[in-house]
Amino acid sequence: MKQTQHNLVFNITEGIGHLELNHPPANQMTAEFFYEFNELVDELRVMKGLKAIVISSRGRHFSSGANLDELLEQAVIPGERNHPEINENWNTISEKNSRSFLFFEEMEIPVIAAIRGVCIGSAFEFALFSHFRFCGEDAVFGNPETTFNLIPGLGGIRKIAALCGQAKAIELLLKGNTFGAQEAQLNHLVDKIVPRRKVVEFSMAFARKVMKNYKKQKASLYLQQISLDDPFYI
Amino acid sequence: MIDKKITDDIGILILENPPQNYLQKPEFIPVPELMEWVEGNHLKALVISGSGRHFSGGAKLDSIFAMAEAGESMEGWMEKGKELLDYLQDLNIPVAAAISGVCFGGGLEIALACHMRICSENALFAFPETNLGLMPGLGGTFRLGERISLQDSLKMILGGDMINADEALSLKVVDTVVKNEEPLLYTFHFLRKITEGRPLKIINYVMQALKNSKRLSAEESMREETRMFCDLARIESDRRKNANP
Numbered sequence: 001m002k003q004t005q006h007n008l009v010f011n012i013t014e015g016i017g018h019l020e021l022n023h024p025p026a027n028q029m030t031a032e033f034f035y036e037f038n039e040l041v042d043e044l045r046v047m048k049g050l051k052a053i054v055i056s057s058r059g060r061h062f063s064s065g066a067n068l069d070e071l072l073e074q075a076v077i078p079g080e081r082n083h084p085e086i087n088e089n090w091n092t093i094s095e096k097n098s099r100s101f102l103f104f105e106e107m108e109i110p111v112i113a114a115i116r117g118v119c120i121g122s123a124f125e126f127a128l129f130s131h132f133r134f135c136g137e138d139a140v141f142g143n144p145e146t147t148f149n150l151i152p153g154l155g156g157i158r159k160i161a162a163l164c165g166q167a168k169a170i171e172l173l174l175k176g177n178t179f180g181a182q183e184a185q186l187n188h189l190v191d192k193i194v195p196r197r198k199v200v201e202f203s204m205a206f207a208r209k210v211m212k213n214y215k216k217q218k219a220s221l222y223l224q225q226i227s228l229d230d231p232f233y234i
Numbered sequence: 235m236i237d238k239k240i241t242d243d244i245g246i247l248i249l250e251n252p253p254q255n256y257l258q259k260p261e262f263i264p265v266p267e268l269m270e271w272v273e274g275n276h277l278k279a280l281v282i283s284g285s286g287r288h289f290s291g292g293a294k295l296d297s298i299f300a301m302a303e304a305g306e307s308m309e310g311w312m313e314k315g316k317e318l319l320d321y322l323q324d325l326n327i328p329v330a331a332a333i334s335g336v337c338f339g340g341g342l343e344i345a346l347a348c349h350m351r352i353c354s355e356n357a358l359f360a361f362p363e364t365n366l367g368l369m370p371g372l373g374g375t376f377r378l379g380e381r382i383s384l385q386d387s388l389k390m391i392l393g394g395d396m397i398n399a400d401e402a403l404s405l406k407v408v409d410t411v412v413k414n415e416e417p418l419l420y421t422f423h424f425l426r427k428i429t430e431g432r433p434l435k436i437i438n439y440v441m442q443a444l445k446n447s448k449r450l451s452a453e454e455s456m457r458e459e460t461r462m463f464c465d466l467a468r469i470e471s472d473r474r475k476n477a478n479p
Contacts, residue, residue, distance in 0.1 A: 072471040094460045102452060146432055149470045151439050153463025155456040158447035166444060167350035167409035170328050173440045174428040 007033040008040055009058075015051035016207050017044070024059025029066045029122050034097050041100040052207035052214075053107065055130060056114040056200050062139070065121025068148060098154045105129045105159075110210050114203035115139050116196050120178060125156030128163070131219050133189070134203050135181050136196025141189060142178035163188045191223050236263045237285070238271060244425050245277040246418075248284065249341075254291035255284040257340045259301075260315020260372055268321065278437055279425040280325065282348060283332040283418045284341075289357070292339025295366060315340075315372045319347035326441040327434075330425060332417040333357045333408070343374035346381070349441075351408040352421045353399050359407060360396040381406055439466065 007030070009020045019040070021027040029037075044050070057063060104111045104126075113130035120142045127133055143152045143160070151157065152173070161169040164187040172179075172187075184190040194202045210222045235258060237248040249255040249262060272280065284290050301308045322329050322344075331345040333353040338360045345351050345359075361378070363369050370378075370391065379387045382405045389395045402408040412420045429437060439462040446455040 072467050072474070094464065095457060098456045098460055099453075102456065105452075146436050146440065149433060149436060149473070150466045151436065151443065151459070151463055153460050153467075155452075155459060157440065157443040157459055158452065158455050161444050161447050165406065165409070169444060170349060170440070171424075171428055173444075174328070174432055174437065 006036070008036045010040055012050065014208075015049060015211070016204060017047075017050050017053045018204075019053060019055045021055075021057035021063055024057070025061055026118075027057045027059065027061060027063040027123075029063055029126075031067070031070050031093075034093070034100075038096050038100050041103050045103065050109055052109050052211040053104070053111045054114055054200065054203045054207055055104075055112065055127070056203070057116070059117075061117030062113075062115045062119035062127065063123030064118055065123045071150075094153060101126055101129045101155055105131075107131075108214070108216060110207055110214050110216075112203045112207055114199045115190070116199055120144060121152070122154055122156075125152050125154045125159070128156055128159035128189070131216065132191050132203075132206070132223070134192050134194055134199055134206070135184070135190045136199050137181050137193055138196050139181045139184070139190070139193075140178050141180075141184045142176065143173055144176040144178065146174055147176040160189065192226070240275055240277065241422070242426050243276065243278040243429070244422060245272060245275070245280045246422065247280065247282045249282070249290050249344075250285045252284075252286040252288075254288055254336065255286070255341070256291050256294040256297070257344075258294075258297055260293070260311055260340060261318050262315075262344070263318065265314070265318050265321050268318070272325065272327070276434055277327060278429040278432070278434055279327050280322075280329045281332050281418065281421045281425060282322075282329070282344065283421075284335070288335030289331070289333040289337040289345065290341025291336050292341045292343075292362075298368070312371050319343060319372055323347045323349075324445065326438040326445075328425060328428070328437070328441065330421045332421040334417050338362055339370065340372060340374075343370055343372040343377070346374055346377040346407075350410075351402075352410045352412060352417050352424070353402065353408045354417050355399050355411060355413055357399045357402065357408070357411075357417075358396055359390075359398075359402050360394060361391045362394045362396075364392055365394040378407070435469075436466065 007023050009022045011018050111130045112132045113127040115127060115133060115135040117138060118140045119127055121144060124141050124143055143156060145152050157173065168187055181190060181193045185193055206226060235250055237250045239246040301311055329348045331348040331351045333345060333351060334357055336358055337345055339362055342359055342361060361370050361374060375391055378390065386405055399411045403411050443459050443462060446458050
């Protein structure tokens with residue numbers, strides 16, 4: 001783990017890798033964030049012994065998503081930034097970010113997103129690549145990109161359609177509205193709503209339970225087995 | 235046979251052969267005509283509905299037999315019908331079916347080719363073809379199979395079973411059941427709400443990305459999504475610069 005990382009923290013306890021976005025309150029996914037994020041993913045690609053991953057954020061919110069001005073700037077010209085690698089053509093950076101997201105989908109160990117507060121735009125796209133999503137009752141989701149004359153560009157469209165179906169995906173993407181935990185759950189975009197202060201704890205307990213002999217294809221079965229009333233979790 | 239109307243950049247297609255709106259031929263509107271209408275008018279969405287109480291009872295048996303007797307051209311007619319449904323499914327604007335009353339056979343095939351289906355509480359759906367010694371001929375078997383389980387598909391297609399609005403909703407044959415409102419009006423307002431203020435290019439890209447997600451590999455569809463995103467980012471960036479020089 002690099003000492004210079006500011007935007008992300010990653011710790012392993014009993015085989016569970018806990019990835020935390022670390023720039024509260026907004027935990028914005030800036031160019032610097034993505035640089036650190038991609039570096040971490042490269043480390044994870046070759047890391048051994050990980051049994052599960054839980055993703056959450058420090059502070060009130062998961063993340064407000066990417067920095068719009070930065071996105072637009074980088075799409076036009078390779079920006080001059082502190083990190084020389086970010087002088088690449090935007091296509092390459094964006095593809096790299098997408099590929100990092102895809103990494104989490106492709107992991108054979110359980111990947112769980114523990115979401116509190118705001119989780120919109122690129123942040124929501126990121127969360128959709130997890131195998132499971134648990135959130136607090138206060139969570140707010142959405143892909144408002146079309147309201148800025150853009151579209152989600154990091155693979156979220158494919159994920160959202162797979163979870164909520166074509167008709168609902170068309171509606172949510174074109175309207176670009178935000179919505180709460182209940183509506184997210186109704187549309188299968190989030191798996192379970194738990195008390196916000198317990199989301200990370202719940203996710204960790206869930207990770208411990210399913211990481212033994214985890215079969216990714218059977219993910220939905222694991223969800224049927226869990227219950228909020230189970231004292232194991234609270 | 236088809237009534238066309240445009241309001242607020244939304245195209246409204248009405249199958250016009252009341253009361254049952256039987257389809258006289260599979261290609262209920264020629265693709266070139268539809269294409270010109272959609273593209274020429276820069277439509278942002280399309281809704282298809284039936285005139286009066288019903289969506290469509292499908293093809294009339296005598297039409298089918300007449301086609302069969304005409305011999306050489308039957309496969310050609312069917313091919314054109316399939317091309318029309320493929321065109322609707324592939325359109326890069328939302329296409330919705332607004333269904334009340336009966337939606338059988340070829341009518342159901344049309345509805346299944348749309349991106350979304352909204353129906354009234356009294357709607358009824360069926361593939362009665364096998365009862366008549368036939369089978370859905372315009373891709374309906376395939377499209378139904380994409381949406382619901384094999385078991386339920388077989389019940390509908392082999393058994394000719396009819397399902398009502400509630401069953402259709404739970405099977406996801408339809409996306410929404412509207413109460414106390416005409417499906418056409420509801421659907422029109424819904425489409426207008428989701429497309430108003432959205433440039434056509436944005437709508438096109440969202441629909442294209444959704445199509446890609448089903449037809450391309452994860453990596454390919456993501457790469458295309460990024461490419462479209464960057465295109466839009468450049469346009470938006472220019473727009474902002476011109477607005478604030």
